[in-house]
Amino acid sequence: xxxxxxxxxxxxxxxxxxxxxxxxxxxxxxxxxxxxxxxxxxxxxxxxxxxxxxxxxxxxxxxxxxxxxxxxxxxx
Numbered sequence: 001x002x003x004x005x006x007x008x009x010x011x012x013x014x015x016x017x018x019x020x021x022x023x024x025x026x027x028x029x030x031x032x033x034x035x036x037x038x039x040x041x042x043x044x045x046x047x048x049x050x051x052x053x054x055x056x057x058x059x060x061x062x063x064x065x066x067x068x069x070x071x072x073x074x075x076x
Contacts, residue, residue: 007053014057027072034065
Protein backbone atom coordinates (compact mmCIF):
# COMPACT_ATOMS: atom_id res chain seq x y z
CA UNK A 1 0.00 0.00 0.00
CA UNK A 2 2.84 2.40 0.84
CA UNK A 3 4.55 1.63 -2.47
CA UNK A 4 1.36 2.57 -4.30
CA UNK A 5 1.13 5.97 -2.61
CA UNK A 6 4.83 6.69 -3.08
CA UNK A 7 4.51 5.81 -6.78
CA UNK A 8 1.41 7.96 -7.10
CA UNK A 9 3.09 10.95 -5.44
CA UNK A 10 6.20 10.50 -7.59
CA UNK A 11 4.02 10.34 -10.71
CA UNK A 12 2.42 13.66 -9.75
CA UNK A 13 5.88 15.19 -9.16
CA UNK A 14 7.21 13.93 -12.51
CA UNK A 15 4.15 15.14 -14.42
CA UNK A 16 4.40 18.53 -12.69
CA UNK A 17 8.05 18.85 -13.64
CA UNK A 18 7.23 17.78 -17.21
CA UNK A 19 4.61 20.51 -17.47
CA UNK A 20 7.03 23.09 -16.05
CA UNK A 21 9.84 21.89 -18.32
CA UNK A 22 7.86 21.90 -21.55
CA UNK A 23 5.52 24.84 -21.03
CA UNK A 24 6.90 27.45 -18.67
CA UNK A 25 10.68 27.33 -18.91
CA UNK A 26 13.17 27.52 -21.78
CA UNK A 27 14.31 24.09 -23.02
CA UNK A 28 17.71 24.17 -21.30
CA UNK A 29 16.16 24.95 -17.89
CA UNK A 30 13.55 22.25 -18.49
CA UNK A 31 16.31 19.79 -19.33
CA UNK A 32 18.01 20.64 -16.04
CA UNK A 33 14.79 20.07 -14.10
CA UNK A 34 14.18 16.75 -15.82
CA UNK A 35 17.77 15.68 -15.22
CA UNK A 36 17.41 16.55 -11.53
CA UNK A 37 14.30 14.36 -11.26
CA UNK A 38 16.11 11.50 -13.00
CA UNK A 39 19.12 11.80 -10.69
CA UNK A 40 16.90 11.89 -7.59
CA UNK A 41 15.03 8.83 -8.83
CA UNK A 42 18.19 6.83 -9.44
CA UNK A 43 19.94 7.93 -6.22
CA UNK A 44 17.15 6.93 -3.83
CA UNK A 45 17.16 3.12 -3.52
CA UNK A 46 13.42 2.89 -2.82
CA UNK A 47 12.55 4.80 -6.00
CA UNK A 48 14.88 2.83 -8.27
CA UNK A 49 13.90 -0.59 -6.88
CA UNK A 50 13.35 -3.16 -9.60
CA UNK A 51 9.71 -3.68 -10.40
CA UNK A 52 8.50 -0.25 -9.35
CA UNK A 53 6.91 2.27 -11.64
CA UNK A 54 8.98 5.07 -10.18
CA UNK A 55 12.06 3.69 -11.90
CA UNK A 56 10.27 3.94 -15.25
CA UNK A 57 9.31 7.53 -14.51
CA UNK A 58 12.98 8.19 -13.80
CA UNK A 59 13.85 6.87 -17.24
CA UNK A 60 11.07 9.01 -18.71
CA UNK A 61 12.54 12.08 -17.03
CA UNK A 62 16.02 11.21 -18.33
CA UNK A 63 14.77 10.78 -21.89
CA UNK A 64 12.80 14.03 -21.64
CA UNK A 65 15.96 15.80 -20.44
CA UNK A 66 17.88 14.46 -23.43
CA UNK A 67 15.10 15.59 -25.78
CA UNK A 68 14.92 19.06 -24.27
CA UNK A 69 18.70 19.44 -24.36
CA UNK A 70 18.63 18.46 -28.02
CA UNK A 71 15.95 21.05 -28.66
CA UNK A 72 17.91 23.71 -26.77
CA UNK A 73 21.01 23.07 -28.88
CA UNK A 74 19.13 22.76 -32.17
CA UNK A 75 19.67 19.03 -32.63
CA UNK A 76 16.05 17.84 -32.33
